[in-house]
Amino acid sequence: MNRPLRHVAIAVLVLFTALLVNSNIVQVGEASSLRANPHNVRVLYGEYKDKRGPIVAGSTEVAKSVATHDSLKYLRTYPGAAAYAPITGFYSLVYGASGIEQAEDQVLAGTSDNLFLKRLSDEITGRTPQGGSVQLTVNPKAQQVAYQALAHSGHPGAAVALNPTTGAVLALASYPSFDPSVISTHNSQADTQAYKQLLAQSSSPLLDRALNQTYPPGSTFKVITTSAALSSGKYSPSSVIPAPSQLRFADTTHTLSNFQGEECPGGGSITLAEALKVSCNTAYGGLGVKLGTAAIAAQAKAFGFGRAVTTPLVSSPSRYVETSDPPLLADSAIGQYSDAVTPLQMAMVAAGIANGGVVMRPYLVAQTRAPDTSVLSTTKPQQFSRAVSPAVATQLTSMMEGVVQPGGTGTAAAIPGIAVAAKTGTAENTPGQTTHAWFIAFAPANAPKVAVAVLVEHGGVGGSAAAPIARQVMCAVLGCS
Numbered sequence: 001m002n003r004p005l006r007h008v009a010i011a012v013l014v015l016f017t018a019l020l021v022n023s024n025i026v027q028v029g030e031a032s033s034l035r036a037n038p039h040n041v042r043v044l045y046g047e048y049k050d051k052r053g054p055i056v057a058g059s060t061e062v063a064k065s066v067a068t069h070d071s072l073k074y075l076r077t078y079p080g081a082a083a084y085a086p087i088t089g090f091y092s093l094v095y096g097a098s099g100i101e102q103a104e105d106q107v108l109a110g111t112s113d114n115l116f117l118k119r120l121s122d123e124i125t126g127r128t129p130q131g132g133s134v135q136l137t138v139n140p141k142a143q144q145v146a147y148q149a150l151a152h153s154g155h156p157g158a159a160v161a162l163n164p165t166t167g168a169v170l171a172l173a174s175y176p177s178f179d180p181s182v183i184s185t186h187n188s189q190a191d192t193q194a195y196k197q198l199l200a201q202s203s204s205p206l207l208d209r210a211l212n213q214t215y216p217p218g219s220t221f222k223v224i225t226t227s228a229a230l231s232s233g234k235y236s237p238s239s240v241i242p243a244p245s246q247l248r249f250a251d252t253t254h255t256l257s258n259f260q261g262e263e264c265p266g267g268g269s270i271t272l273a274e275a276l277k278v279s280c281n282t283a284y285g286g287l288g289v290k291l292g293t294a295a296i297a298a299q300a301k302a303f304g305f306g307r308a309v310t311t312p313l314v315s316s317p318s319r320y321v322e323t324s325d326p327p328l329l330a331d332s333a334i335g336q337y338s339d340a341v342t343p344l345q346m347a348m349v350a351a352g353i354a355n356g357g358v359v360m361r362p363y364l365v366a367q368t369r370a371p372d373t374s375v376l377s378t379t380k381p382q383q384f385s386r387a388v389s390p391a392v393a394t395q396l397t398s399m400m401e402g403v404v405q406p407g408g409t410g411t412a413a414a415i416p417g418i419a420v421a422a423k424t425g426t427a428e429n430t431p432g433q434t435t436h437a438w439f440i441a442f443a444p445a446n447a448p449k450v451a452v453a454v455l456v457e458h459g460g461v462g463g464s465a466a467a468p469i470a471r472q473v474m475c476a477v478l479g480c481s
Contacts, residue, residue: 048072048186053108053131053371055080055088055100058140063088063101068186076101076184082177083147086208087136087313087364090180094191100134100364103312107132107368107376114368114376132376135367137168142450142476149469150175150456157456157466158209160347161473164448166381167351167360169311170477171452172344174209176201211315214340215455218427218462219279220438221335223349226276226399228291228299230392235287237273237399243283244268247330254327256285256334259426277402279409279424281334288333293322296333302387303349304359305341309384311364318345336428347453348384350440353400354421354448357393359384397421401445410439412467415480419445422470424462434458437465443474450477 051074055063062080067073076091078084089099097105106112110131139161146159150173161171182194198206207213229235243264247256264270264280275283288296300306300320309315321338323329331337344362352359361384368376388396400421403410409424425438437459442451452470459465475481 048074050074050110051130052076052091053110053133055104055108055134055136057084057136057138057143060140062136063091063180070186072186075186076181078180078184081179081181082205083144083173084138085177085180086174086210087138087172088180090184092183092191092195093186094188095183095195099313100136104134104365104368107134110371112368112376115370130371132371133369133373134365135369137163137170137364137366137379138172139170139477142171142473143173145476146171146173146469146473147175147177149472153456153459153465153469155456155459155465156203156209157454157459158213158343159452159454159469159473160210160343161450161452161477162347162351162360162362164351164354164442164451165360167362167384168366168381169362169364170450171473172210172364174207174211176203176205178205208313209455209457210343211311211313212342214316214318214342215436215438215457216427216429217335217339217341217346218425218436218438219281219284219335220346220349220423220425220440220453220462221333221339221341222276222279222284223353223396223400223423223440224299224303225284225288225291225296225333226272226396227303227353227388227392228295229272229287230395231299231388232291232295235272237271237395239272240269241272241275241283242268242286243270243275243280244286245282247282247285249327249330252327256282256327256330258282273399273402276399276423277405277408279403284334285330288330289326291333293324293329293332296320297322299387302385303352304345304385304387309344309348309362311362313364315342315344318342335425343453343455345453346438346440346455347451349387350423350442350453351448351451352385352387353393353396354442354445354451355393356390357386357388359387397445400441404441409463410441410467412463413439413441413471413474415443415471415475415478418443418478418480420471420474421445421448422467424467426460426462429458434460437462439463439466439470441467441470441474443478450474 052065054061062084065074089101091101318341361382410422420443422441427436437456442448454466
């Protein structure tokens with residue numbers, strides 16, 4: 001009898017051990033996947049049982065939670081709607097979180113280590129836990145003006161405004177956009193249907209054009225080419241450079257012309273300052289060839305090309321592709337060929353010049369706060385790069401002021417009583433399509449408080465389509481009309 005009993009005992013022990021091992025695998029090894037399983041209702045109840053903290057711009061809550069009477073106790077709502085969607089993102093039953101909702105999830109959910117003592121206090125006292133708040137750097141008036149102006153243009157586009165001395169993002173608008181509330185309901189079927197409808201739209205409303213879409217920069221890139229020229233020590237604003245009616249290249253039929261075949265003033269030669277003012281393609285194409293691709297690439301890199309920027313939202317890197325082929329090098333020097341930039345990157349270029357040559361790291365979160373409004377963290381401005389010397393920045397500022405003065409290409413951005421420094425851009429893109437319209441600027445030129453970049457897809461000419469939008473955004477920050 002002992003032998004059969006031993007066999008049974010061993011079998012029971014093996015089964016018991018297997019049960020323990022399986023239990024540990026499920027509870028420990030698969031814990032993360034179980035928590036992430038969308039069918040795990042307990043996780044959903046856990047996420048929605050406490051009040052999620054608000055996202056705030058100025059004194060306005062642009063994302064907040066409101067109490068409900070269903071099994072999920074709080075519903076995420078978005079008073080900021082489409083104007084703020086690229087910033088706030090969404091908080092969805094089906095699609096998770098995006099934007100600041102994702103980047104600052106631990107603070108908003110109340111699970112941040114900085115809120116440990118608050119959670120412990122809530123446990124002891126029996127108070128209902130709730131999340132902390134995120135205070136944005138965004139200027140609400142500038143954000144609304146940027147979004148509405150883009151919408152009024154009737155074209156997709158983006159606008160970014162920065163504080164040049166700190167890097168704080170004052171506006172970050174992308175059009176068209178969407179209302180995050182439609183995919184943040186408590187009805188998973190409704191969320192799914194709304195999301196699929198957004199995906200199906202050819203205008204791509206879910207795309208953040210300010211951070212994650214790259215475009216040929218057109219003549220706004222001439223600011224970078226000018227920076228390389230001035231930084232080389234071989235050129236000054238008064239340097240005279242060739243400006244033929246057409247730029248021709250040896251051993252090729254390729255030619256470079258000015259916008260609409262126009263001739264630049266000066267009868268075949270022009271000062272560097274005047275070339276920037278009137279945006280002379282042939283002058284800058286030839287200048288690019290003389291400078292060489294390595295010098296231009298190094299200058300672009302100094303402004304941030306090739307690097308993603310975390311605000312904490314992550315931008316796509318901009319690019320400058322080196323080439324030794326003269327026609328392609330000339331094209332790249334005027335912002336064509338394979339040059340590709342985000343609106344954020346071009347706002348950083350303008351801001352770097354405005355800030356004496358130092359590019360500050362852009363950031364969207366000013367502070368995070370506990371539910372009792374005590375400060376958990378404050379973002380400290382950080383240098384991103386040294387793009388040009390203070391002397392070169394001063395020269396560039398003076399040259400860019402000329403763009404907005406009579407005879408320049410950017411007069412539509414002029415603000416009475418306030419000096420504006422700027423550069424227009426009209427970028428060729430898909431063959432047969434209307435050009436993209438660009439404008440970068442900062443003001444006041446002598447003591448900058450705002451730097452801006454505006455892109456209007458297929459909007460035509462930068463000086464007429466993008467410059468007025470930039471002016472409105474700058475005025476929203478500066479308080480002018």
